[in-house]
Amino acid sequence: MDRLPEPAARSSESDALRRLIDLGIALSAERNHDRLLEQILLGAKELTNADGGTLYLRTDDDRLAFEILRNDTLGVAMGGTTGKPITFPPLKLYRDDGQPNHNNVATYVALSAQTINIVDAYDTANFDFSGTKAFDEKTGYRSKSFLTLPLKNHENEVVGVIQLINARVPGEATVIPFSESIVPLVEALASQAAMALENQRLIQDQRNLFDAFIKMMASAVDAKSPYTGGHCQRVPVLTEMLAEAACQETTGPFADFKLTEDEWYELQVAGGLHDVGKVTTPVHIMDKSTKLEKICDRIDQIRTRFEVLKRDVELAYWQAVAGGADAEAEQEKRDKELAALDEDFTFLATSNVGGEFMADAHIERVSRIAKRRFSESGEEQTVLSEDEVMNLCIRRGTLNDADRKIINDHIIVTIQMLESLPFPKMLKRVPQIAGGHHEKMDGTGYPKGLKREDMSVTARMMGIADIFEALTAADRPYKAPKTLSDSIKIMGFMKKDQHIDAELFELFLRSGVYRQYAERFLLPEQIDEIDVEKVLGAPAKTAAE
Numbered sequence: 001m002d003r004l005p006e007p008a009a010r011s012s013e014s015d016a017l018r019r020l021i022d023l024g025i026a027l028s029a030e031r032n033h034d035r036l037l038e039q040i041l042l043g044a045k046e047l048t049n050a051d052g053g054t055l056y057l058r059t060d061d062d063r064l065a066f067e068i069l070r071n072d073t074l075g076v077a078m079g080g081t082t083g084k085p086i087t088f089p090p091l092k093l094y095r096d097d098g099q100p101n102h103n104n105v106a107t108y109v110a111l112s113a114q115t116i117n118i119v120d121a122y123d124t125a126n127f128d129f130s131g132t133k134a135f136d137e138k139t140g141y142r143s144k145s146f147l148t149l150p151l152k153n154h155e156n157e158v159v160g161v162i163q164l165i166n167a168r169v170p171g172e173a174t175v176i177p178f179s180e181s182i183v184p185l186v187e188a189l190a191s192q193a194a195m196a197l198e199n200q201r202l203i204q205d206q207r208n209l210f211d212a213f214i215k216m217m218a219s220a221v222d223a224k225s226p227y228t229g230g231h232c233q234r235v236p237v238l239t240e241m242l243a244e245a246a247c248q249e250t251t252g253p254f255a256d257f258k259l260t261e262d263e264w265y266e267l268q269v270a271g272g273l274h275d276v277g278k279v280t281t282p283v284h285i286m287d288k289s290t291k292l293e294k295i296c297d298r299i300d301q302i303r304t305r306f307e308v309l310k311r312d313v314e315l316a317y318w319q320a321v322a323g324g325a326d327a328e329a330e331q332e333k334r335d336k337e338l339a340a341l342d343e344d345f346t347f348l349a350t351s352n353v354g355g356e357f358m359a360d361a362h363i364e365r366v367s368r369i370a371k372r373r374f375s376e377s378g379e380e381q382t383v384l385s386e387d388e389v390m391n392l393c394i395r396r397g398t399l400n401d402a403d404r405k406i407i408n409d410h411i412i413v414t415i416q417m418l419e420s421l422p423f424p425k426m427l428k429r430v431p432q433i434a435g436g437h438h439e440k441m442d443g444t445g446y447p448k449g450l451k452r453e454d455m456s457v458t459a460r461m462m463g464i465a466d467i468f469e470a471l472t473a474a475d476r477p478y479k480a481p482k483t484l485s486d487s488i489k490i491m492g493f494m495k496k497d498q499h500i501d502a503e504l505f506e507l508f509l510r511s512g513v514y515r516q517y518a519e520r521f522l523l524p525e526q527i528d529e530i531d532v533e534k535v536l537g538a539p540a541k542t543a544a545e
Contacts, residue, residue, distance in 0.1 A: 028196055036200060038080040040193040041068045044162050044186055048147060048178055051166035052076075056091070056106060057197075058159055063090035064106055071165070073173075074141060103128040109148045110158050115187060118146040119177040142166075147178040149187055151194035159194055159201075162186075214272035221278045224286060231469060235437075236271025238465035238517050242504065243267060243458065245511035253503045257457065262426040267458050270433035274462060277413030285406050290352045291391045291398045298388060299352045305383050306345045308374045313337045344369045348384075354398040363393045411438050412447045429456065437462040442498035452501060460501040464508055467491060467500065474523055484518050485528050492535045506536055 041055040052071035056064035066086040068079040078084045093107050094100055101107040105116055105127040121129040121143050132143045145167050151160035164186075167178045218232035243264075246254040259267065278286065284294050292298040317334040321327050348369065351362060370384035384392070394400055399407060418431035436459035439445035441452040452460070471490060474481035482490075488509070495505045508514055509532045518527050 028192075028199075031200070033200060033204075034080045036196060037068050040189070040196075041070060041162065043193075044149075044164055044189055045070065047186055047189060048164055048182055049168050049170055050147070050164040050178075051168055051175070053162065053164045054106075055079075056110075056161045056163070058093075058110060058161075059090060062093040064093065064110055064161060065090045067160075071141075073166075074139060105129075105146060105148050106161050106163055109150050110161050113150045113152060113156070113158050115150065115183060116146070116148045117178050117180065117183060118148075120144050121146055142175070144175045145177045147183070147186065149190045151190050151197065153194050153198040159197055162190055162193075210269075214269060217276050217279070218272050221275050224278065224281075224283060230475065231473065232272065232275055234469050234473075234521055235274060235462065235465050236268060237520075238469060238513075239271050239458070239462045240264075240267060241513045241517060242461045242465060242508055242511075245507055245513050246457070246461075246504075248511075249507070254457075254507060259458075263458075266427050266429055267433065269427055270430045270458070271462065273414070273418060273430065274434040274437055274466070275410065275414065276417055276434075277410040277415075280413050281407060281410050285399075285403050288398045288403060291354055291394050291400075292352050292388060293398070297352075299349055302348060302384065302388065303345065305374055305376075306341055308376065309372065309383065310338055310341050312374065313341070344372075348392060351392050354394065354396075356396055358393065358395045363395075366392045408438070408446055411435060415447070429458075432456060433459045433462060436460075437466040439463065440499040441501055445499070452498075457504070460504055464491075464500050464504055467494070468508075468514065468517070472518070472522055472526060474526070481523060481526055483526050483528050484514070484522065485530055488514065488530050488535055492537075509536060 037055055037057075041053050044050070045053050051073050053069075054066060055068040057067050059065050066079065066088050069086055070077055079086045091104055091107050092101055093110055100111050102111065105118065108114075108127065109116055118124055118127075121127075121132055129143075135141070136143055143165055145165070147164040147167070149162045149164075150158045151162065153159050164178065166175045168174060169176055222230055222232050243259060246257045247259060249255055249257065287293075290297050290299065292302075313334055317330050320330045347362075347365065351358065351366060366384075366389060370382055370389045372383040373380055374383055375381075391400055415431055415435035418434055423430055433456060435447075436450060436455050439448065439450040439455060439459070441460075443449050443451040448454075468487060468491065471482050471487035472484070491500060491505060494500045495502050509530070514530070515527075
């Protein structure tokens with residue numbers, strides 16, 4: 001009949017099992033890579049009462065890279081969260097001739113997937129411990145017992161190696177061999193550790209893929225138009241700068257504003273996808289650099305019509321002279337009419353460029369010019385069509401009402417696209433954050449007419465970032481880039497009209513975020529001085545007020 005273990009031994013084994021369970025739970029919950037690696041190694045050291053240990057991870061080029069290194073006697077702590085890099089070169093699993101490297105115990109374990117328990121490194125001929133002996137001679141340390149275990153994932157692939165050094169008698173410094181009875185427990189820990197590492201790697205791979213997809217979509221939107229390149233990259237940067245400023249506040253309306261790691265990622269994703277709906281916007285609308293542009297700029301067609309008008313003036317002149325009219329008087333009349341035609345066309349070409357404002361007098365002049373008639377292929381018609389008149393009379397920019405609706409619809413498409421994606425719980429607010437940057441605090445924005453209280457703080461932040469980027473952008477074809485002071489002045493009016501969040505706008509200015517962004521993205525000639533107090537005027541009222 002087998003003897004039962006002594007009570008003390010049973011207690012020790014029970015404690016080890018409980019500790020193994022606790023470690024398994026901790027490993028499955030840990031999301032930080034460096035902390036996970038440390039928990040694995042420190043847990044293995046604790047279970048075996050080892051003086052030191054090293055954790056290696058297998059690289060894609062078949063090496064074992066040092067990740068964590070600990071030695072209590074020598075007071076060494078490197079890698080992981082210590083901030084002290086491990087400078088030792090990785091161990092090659094294969095020699096230069098392609099043969100497996102079985103000389104080193106760590107590489108042997110990685111290749112064989114077997115656990116190796118060595119009683120004394122100085123008394124074994126199976127592995128080369130010359131490097132260990134040189135280290136001992138240099139430091140005065142005595143490396144003796146070694147327990148080296150593979151970390152195997154669910155496909156039985158070795159993803160790393162744990163090497164423990166010098167098991168000790170509990171409460172003493174005496175070095176002893178690693179007990180065979182503890183090996184299964186450490187192997188169980190190694191198995192759990194490998195699964196935790198693999199899960200973390202898979203999660204990170206998925207995140208890397210998703211991040212790459214976001215960047216690809218943002219780049220696709222920016223690449224679609226040479227006039228808005230970089231917009232989808234700059235808006236997220238500015239939004240995050242404003243969020244960081246809010247997180248640093250200790251008083252005022254944002255004293256309690258904080259973002260968790262998941263919320264930061266959610267904001268990054270929303271920023272990267274905030275204009276994804278523009279992939280459906282027709283290029284000739286997105287790139288409409290002049291009022292008359294469609295597939296091509298129709299000002300060239302109008303130029304041809306004016307050449308016909310000028311031809312008719314020339315013909316009338318020669319016919320009059322041939323009929324006996326006074327040549328000098330007819331020439332003066334001809335030159336005057338040609339000059340008038342040139343002036344009218346130059347005016348139309350200038351109006352076609354677009355700008356911040358078109359006066360009523362200019363609109364009336366377009367209408368008068370449009371009534372000029374010319375003959376083409378025997379058919380008489382006006383020099384401008386109704387559609388051309390309508391476009392040339394656009395008061396601001398280059399977009400007419402129909403164009404602007406198409407442009408504005410990109411946010412509806414953005415929301416529809418994002419709401420169709422099965423975002424995990426941590427990213428559920430992405431459609432709301434990304435889809436709210438055209439809303440206004442008074443409810444007059446689009447597409448949902450949301451008011452301030454209906455929007456998250458981060459959505460309101462993105463609204464400010466989107467406007468400031470658009471005002472200061474130097475890549476718009478219909479306007480010169482605005483200076484910092486002009487842009488802030490316009491946003492000051494928008495704050496008074498409750499188009500942007502007053503508290504966030506104040507934070508935007510007082511924190512200096514506007515200038516940090518300007519120094520990074522604006523042209524030197526755009527950056528001028530801002531009188532923040534003058535722009536803000538009275539302190540911003542809170543929502544409760």
